[in-house]
Amino acid sequence: KISHESSDVVNDIIKNRGKNWENDSEKRQGTYVVGMDITFLEKMKVKISMKNYLKEAIEAFGEDMTMGAATPTTRNLFEVNEDLALLKPKKAELFHHIVANVVFVARWTRIDIQLTIAFLCTGVSKSTEEDWEKLHQVLKYVYKTIDLPRTVGAENISVLQTWVDAAYAVHNDMHSHTGGISLAYGVISSKSSKQKINVKSSTAAELVGVSDFIPNTLWLNCFLKKGYKIQTNIFYQDIQSVILLETNG
Numbered sequence: 244k245i246s247h248e249s250s251d252v253v254n255d256i257i258k259n260r261g262k263n264w265e266n267d268s269e270k271r272q273g274t275y276v277v278g279m280d281i282t283f284l285e286k287m288k289v290k291i292s293m294k295n296y297l298k299e300a301i302e303a304f305g306e307d308m309t310m311g312a313a314t315p316t317t318r319n320l321f322e323v324n325e326d327l328a329l330l331k332p333k334k335a336e337l338f339h340h341i342v343a344n345v346v347f348v349a350r351w352t353r354i355d356i357q358l359t360i361a362f363l364c365t366g367v368s369k370s371t372e373e374d375w376e377k378l379h380q381v382l383k384y385v386y387k388t389i390d391l392p393r394t395v396g397a398e399n400i401s402v403l404q405t406w407v408d409a410a411y412a413v414h415n416d417m418h419s420h421t422g423g424i425s426l427a428y429g430v431i432s433s434k435s436s437k438q439k440i441n442v443k444s445s446t447a448a449e450l451v452g453v454s455d456f457i458p459n460t461l462w463l464n465c466f467l468k469k470g471y472k473i474q475t476n477i478f479y480q481d482i483q484s485v486i487l488l489e490t491n492g
Contacts (some may be wrong), residue, residue, distance in 0.1 A: 245288035266408075279351065287394030288428060293352045297385050300341050300398035304382055311381055311387030316359040317490065323415040327371040338375060339367045345381075352393045354430050356381050358422070361435040365392035365414065400467060401474040405460045407483065409438070411445035419448035423456035425463055432459045449485040453478075 245253050282290040301308055330338060342363050349360040360383045366374050407423035408439050415422065422468040434456050442448050460478060467473060480486055 246362055246466075246469070284319040285398070286396065286432070287400075288394055289400070290392045290394045291293045291352050292390075292392040293348045294389055296344060296348045297353075297389060300345050301382055303341055303344075304379070306379060308383050308386035312383035313387075315381045315384040316362075316377065317380060320359060320362055321413045321415070323366075324371070324373055325415070327373055330370050330372065330375060334375070335370050338370045338378060341378065341382075345385075353391070354393065354424075354433050355388075355391075357384065359434060361420075361437065365437050391459065393429065395427070395429035395431055397431075400427075400471045401466065402427070403460070403463060403473055403476045404458070404479065405477070406479045407449075407452050407456045409445070409448040411442075411448040417441055417485065419445075419451065421452040421455040423452065423459065424462055425460060425465070432463055434459060446482060446484050446488075449482045450488060453480065453485070453489065462467065 245256055247253050276298055278293055280292045280294070284290055329335065342360065345356070345360050346364060349357045359377065363374060363378055363381075403425065404427075405423065407421070409422070410420045412419055414437055418441060421434060421436050421438055423434045424430045436455065438448065438451050438455065440451065440488045442451060457478070460476070464473060464476060480489075
């Protein structure tokens with residue numbers, strides 16, 4: 244993927260890229276990048292899917308998916324039973340392999356499973372049958388929604404909006420969880436991750452959440468400035484005490 248504020252620079256790179264690359268003007272729009280099927284739609288929108296990665300994960304898991312699932316997780320996602328025995332080495336290795344593959348898809352195309360996969364990532368070194376069933380749940384959901392693409396775009400590229408939130412002490416070790424999105428049409432940038440430090444209040448968890456996600460917004464801002472003038476850049480939160488701390492220092 245080549246991007247620059249000057250089309251002359253892009254043209255120069257393409258001109259001098261060497262004979263090993265196809266010199267096809269249609270490739271300027273791109274339809275397949277790093278395992279992603281990319282389709283450019285009308286009105287500044289793009290559709291992205293990674294079905295092959297998901298099919299490989301389902302096949303590798305090797306259990307029945309035909310019933311499907313309505314959601315990628317259940318209410319007990321953050322519940323951990325420490326008395327359960329660990330998966331046997333071969334099964335644990337398969338669990339780790341599937342989660343690692345699906346992380347890539349969740350990050351780039353299937354935002355709807357990002358929370359579940361982010362949680363499963365925290366247990367890959369000590370996975371149990373409980374984790375295996377949670378992975379089974381998300382894969383049954385994926386099986387049912389395998390054709391669901393990610394569609395993103397923007398009506399106005401000069402407007403950047405970001406939302407961030409945190410769930411306080413939801414993990415078994417009392418760590419909180421950060422969730423954030425930058426939105427135009429569809430989710431442009433997203434994050435769902437376990438916080439790395441313990442905090443004493445939901446206010447502090449929200450503050451850490453902002454610290455976790457704000458690099459995404461800064462990167463988007465810098466990237467868009469290569470070709471557009473940003474007129475509005477708003478970072479939304481729903482906790483007044485945290486907003487005051489961030490505003491006043």
